[in-house]
Amino acid sequence: MNRLFARLRKFFQPVTILLSIFVLGFAVGFLAFCEKVTNMQEPATVPVADGIIVLTGGQARIETAIGLLKEKHGKRLLISGVHPSTKRKALQRVTHADEALFNCCIDIDRSALDTVGNATESAKWIKAHDYRRVIVVTNNYHIPRSMAELSRTMPDVEFIPYPVVRTDLNQENWIKQGDALRVLMTEYIKYLRSMARAAIFSSATTGNAASPGQ
Structure with missing residues (x-):
């Protein structure tokens, strides 16, 4: 029995470490996302565009x-x-x-x-x-x-x-309001999906560009 527990512990230890790294990275990324978004202001000056x-x-x-x-x-x-x-x-x-x-x-x-x-x-x-x-x-x-x-x-x-x-998504208020936190968390997850899609698209484009020369 002790040997079985030792094997299980040996198996789950790296999984636990990887899961902890993922959770920590997700949390740090979410805080950075919230900091960036809630500090945004409408520009004082706007350049002319097409x-x-x-x-x-x-x-x-x-x-x-x-x-x-x-x-x-x-x-x-x-x-x-x-x-x-x-x-x-x-x-x-x-x-x-x-x-x-x-x-x-x-x-x-x-x-x-x-x-x-x-x-x-x-x-x-x-x-x-x-x-x-x-x-x-x-x-x-x-x-x-x-x-x-x-x-x-x-x-x-x-x-x-x-x-x-948004009035409830500024630097002072977002962390105190459940609705604001929910909006930010939902948007952060969608943003991660967009970044993953962009990375896949970039890899595919790079791969296709490299193929003719191989």
Whole structure:
């Protein structure tokens, strides 16, 4: 029996060490992610870009993006991820956008269902207009994953993040609020998935590029 316990201990010891390293790395990474996200502020100055993309689904995103378009920080605006049943006129009315500006310079994507879809549909729009510099508007907690997906989809385009700060996700409040912690943890896990997908895509691209010369 003692020999059996000794064998089990010998087997589980490296597993326990690896699990502990994983948990520690996950926790440190989560804290670093939260620190980065909750310290984000809306930029005091915004460079002029070719276009603007706003990813739907969060607080004040569309209104902020329309404001940037109105201030001529981009030539056109893509609202990505609009519900298929939402009418253009209703969206213009809800966002209080100027009708002339909305009709001339705002495009709507109703196909994207998630951030990966946002990146895919945004890439089509960017290529259609031959843009090279694009402002990306989304909430602060969503910026890292959005930038990862967009950069993976279009590595030759310069994406400029414009975080819209959620009131409960600032440096002072997030750690005290259960809802904020839940949002950050969910987003962190999704961000890790995006980074893993980017790493796999990069490895596959590198492998394909190396094959002809072998």
